[in-house]
Amino acid sequence: xxxxxxxxxxxxxxxxxxxxxxxxxxxxxxxxxxxxxxxxxxxxxxxxxxxxxxxxxxxxxxxxxxxxxxxxxxxxxxxxxxxxxxxxxxxxxxxxxxxxxxxxxxxxxxxxxxxxxxxxxxxxxxxxxxxxxxx
Amino acid sequence: xxxxxxxxxxxxxxxxxxxxxxxxxxxxxxxxxxxxxxxxxxxxxxxxxxxxxxxxxxxxxxxxxxxxxxxxxxxxxxxxxxxxxxxxxxxxxxxxxxxxxxxxxxxxxxxxxxxxxxxxxxxxxxxxxxxxxxxxxxxxxxxxxxxxxxxxxxxxxxxxx
Numbered sequence: 492x493x494x495x496x497x498x499x500x501x502x503x504x505x506x507x508x509x510x511x512x513x514x515x516x517x518x519x520x521x522x523x524x525x526x527x528x529x530x531x532x533x534x535x536x537x538x539x540x541x542x543x544x545x546x547x548x549x550x551x552x553x554x555x556x557x558x559x560x561x562x563x564x565x566x567x568x569x570x571x572x573x574x575x576x577x578x579x580x581x582x583x584x585x586x587x588x589x590x591x592x593x594x595x596x597x598x599x600x601x602x603x604x605x606x607x608x609x610x611x612x613x614x615x616x617x618x619x620x621x622x623x624x625x626x
Numbered sequence: 627x628x629x630x631x632x633x634x635x636x637x638x639x640x641x642x643x644x645x646x647x648x649x650x651x652x653x654x655x656x657x658x659x660x661x662x663x664x665x666x667x668x669x670x671x672x673x674x675x676x677x678x679x680x681x682x683x684x685x686x687x688x689x690x691x692x693x694x695x696x697x698x699x700x701x702x703x704x705x706x707x708x709x710x711x712x713x714x715x716x717x718x719x720x721x722x723x724x725x726x727x728x729x730x731x732x733x734x735x736x737x738x739x740x741x742x743x744x745x746x747x748x749x750x751x752x753x754x755x756x757x758x759x760x761x762x763x764x765x766x767x768x769x770x771x772x773x774x775x776x777x778x779x780x781x782x783x784x785x786x787x
Contacts, residue, residue, distance in 0.1 A: 493664055510648050520646035524639070526680035529687045529714075530697030540702035543783040551716035552676050556647030559672040568653050569665035574672050575720030575774075581784065 493567050494625045496597050505565040506591040509557040509608070513549065513586045521553040549582035554617050558608045561590035565604075566623035572601065576619030580610075587611045592621070600624060627737045628684045633762070637729040639677070640670050647671060657729075667728040672721060675762060675771050678735050715784070717755060718776035725770045733762045733770065740774065751781025 510517070518532050527550055530537040538547045555576050562574065582588065588608050596603040606619040637657065644654035649671060652659040660668045679685045689695040695704045727733070740757025747753050755778050762771040 517646065517648065520642075524643040524646040525677045526682075526685065527676075527687050528689060528697075534697040536698035536702050537696070541696075541698070552673055552719065553647065555719055556643075556649070556671065556673040560647060560649040560651070563649075563651065563672060568651070568663060569669055569726055571672050571721075571723050573720070573722050575718070577718045578716055 493570070494565070494602070494623070496600070496602065496625045499594055499597055499602060499625070501594055501597060503594040504591060505561065506589060507561045507564060509561055509588050509590045511587045513582065513584055513588070515547060515584050518547060518549055518553065518584070521550055521556070525550065525552060527552065546584060548584075549586075551578040554578065554582050554588070554608060555619075557588055558590045558606060558617050558619065561608075562592060562604070562606065562621055562623075565592050566602075566621075566625070570624045571621060572624060573622040574619070575621070576606065576617045578616070579618055580614055580616045582610065582616050586616075588616065590617075595620075597625075600626075627678075627682050627735075627758070627760070629737055631678055631682045631735045633675075633678045633681045633733040633735050635670065635727055635729050635731040635733060637668055639680075640668060640674065640729065643674050643677060644671055647673065665726065667726075670727055672723070673719075675721065675760075675773055676719070676775070678733075678760065678762075681735075715778050715780065716775065717778040718774075720774040722772040723770075724772070725764070725768055727762075727764070727770050731770075732765045736761050736763075740776075747780070749785040750783070753781075754779045 522528050522533050532550050538544045590608040592604040595605045602625050604621045608617040609615050738759040740759050743755050745753045758775050760773040764770050
């Protein structure tokens, strides 16, 4: 499934729904595997009553991980050279996220991608970029 | 983070991590399947490396034996008089992948402090940004991954308006 530079052109888009109706269960799973047990992500009582947020919300790194799933599905495994994001808005339980990669440059053996993940209201939650090796 | 942390790369951790990012790509679950891929072995998902927190003895966002935890217990926080906001959010994260990593590798992760800067925000008051650079080296001493994270401390919870 390796990507070939000759099959790509600038402006090509790969897009996927990476999570639907995000569950608090997934936030608990992510806390457990990442080791980030910040109660803001799993502890509704603390987050609403002590921290002042409307509910628990996703780890930024979970949203990046979901975005990464789209990215590796597109470019293939072991092909990323760089992957970077900015977290622009919080992600909440119940959100449905769509991640999108757009080819912005095709170089010698590599491509550059622009990334965006948006929620069901069209609000951008992550923006970023990636570089991947291609054949 | 502690200055130097040892992060063993384990197949079960990769499997559980892949589940937790909703990713069913079999390269994360099945060594036999992975053998027949271009890479030829199980690999960690691209954002796996921040799970180094699991191996950091000093990591403050993990309840520890004999220590008070600021999350809820009987009351909304296990610490009396704790300010209402835990304050820290993740603003940016960047990875560079230099060499392949697979189960059985043992990474040594070292921290380098980065820049610190401030910005005023309408939605959360004064923002203080802190950059942290992590370098991951394998058992041969080769640099395999570089991570640059930017954390932000907000003056107050982020306004959702």
